[in-house]
Amino acid sequence: MKKIGIIGAMDIEVKLLLDNMKSLRKEKTGGFLYYTGELCGKDVVITSCGVGKVNAASCTQTLINKFRVDGIINTGIAGGLHEDVEVCDVVISSNVTHHDVRKKQMKNWFPHQEYFEGDRKLIEAAERAFKSSNVIGSSCHLGRIVSGECFVDDTQLKEQIMKEYSPHCVEMEGAAIGHVAHINEIPFVVIRSISDKADGEATMSYKKFEQITAQNAATIVMNMMKVL
Numbered sequence: 001m002k003k004i005g006i007i008g009a010m011d012i013e014v015k016l017l018l019d020n021m022k023s024l025r026k027e028k029t030g031g032f033l034y035y036t037g038e039l040c041g042k043d044v045v046i047t048s049c050g051v052g053k054v055n056a057a058s059c060t061q062t063l064i065n066k067f068r069v070d071g072i073i074n075t076g077i078a079g080g081l082h083e084d085v086e087v088c089d090v091v092i093s094s095n096v097t098h099h100d101v102r103k104k105q106m107k108n109w110f111p112h113q114e115y116f117e118g119d120r121k122l123i124e125a126a127e128r129a130f131k132s133s134n135v136i137g138s139s140c141h142l143g144r145i146v147s148g149e150c151f152v153d154d155t156q157l158k159e160q161i162m163k164e165y166s167p168h169c170v171e172m173e174g175a176a177i178g179h180v181a182h183i184n185e186i187p188f189v190v191i192r193s194i195s196d197k198a199d200g201e202a203t204m205s206y207k208k209f210e211q212i213t214a215q216n217a218a219t220i221v222m223n224m225m226k227v228l
C-alpha cells in the first residue's frame with residue numbers, strides 16, 4: 001500500500017498521529033480537514049470525521065476520490081460487548097456491520113453484503129503492531145465490530161445487539177467506513193480500544209478512559225506504519 005488514509009471520529013483519536021506526522025499539509029474539503037504527510041516513513045492522509053456513519057462515509061469517499069488512498073484504517077475507541085473484552089483492551093475488526101440496518105436490507109439491496117470483511121494484510125499488520133506496542137491494555141482481540149447511530153449505554157440494547165450480531169465491540173463509524181471501502185474495492189481495517197462496556201456505567205467509564213484508549217489505538221496504528 002502506497003498511501004494510507006487514517007480516520008478517527010474525534011480529534012482526540014488522531015492527536016497522537018498528527019503530533020508524530022512529518023511534512024504536514026492541511027486542506028479543507030467538504031467541511032473536513034485532511035492532513036497529508038509522512039507517518040513513520042509511510043505516506044498518509046489523516047482526518048477526523050466527527051461522530052456518526054454519514055460523516056464517516058463522506059470522509060471515506062473523499063479519501064478515496066480526492067486523496068487517492070489505497071488502504072484505510074479507522075482508529076478510535078468503542079464500547080465492549082463480548083464477555084472476554086475488558087476496558088483498555090484492543091479489538092481489531094475481522095469484519096464490520098451496521099447494528100441499526102436490517103440484515104435483510106443489507107442482503108437484498110446494493111451492495112448485497114451482510115457485513116464487510118477487514119483486509120487480511122492490514123489485520124496481520126495490526127496484530128504485529130499490537131505485540132510491539134506498549135499499550136496500556138491487557139489483550140488484543142480479533143472480532144466483529146458493529147456501528148450504529150447511537151451511543152450504547154443501556155443493558156437491554158447491549159444484549160439485543162449481542163444476541164443478533166455476536167460482536168466484540170460497538171461504535172458509531174466503522175461499518176460506514178468498511179461499507180464505503182468495500183464499494184470502492186479499497187482494503188480497510190478498524191482498530192478500537194475499549195473505553196466502556198456499553199452499559200449503564202458507559203458514560204462515566206467513557207469519560208475516564210477516552211484519552212488513554214484513544215491513545216492505545218493510535219499507538220497501534222503508528223506501529224503498523226513500520227510493518228506495512
Ligand code: ADE
Pocket residue numbers: 077078079080150151152153170171172195196197198199202206
Ligand atoms: N464509542 C465508545 N463507546 C461507545 C458506546 N458505548 N456506544 C457507541 N459508541 C461508542
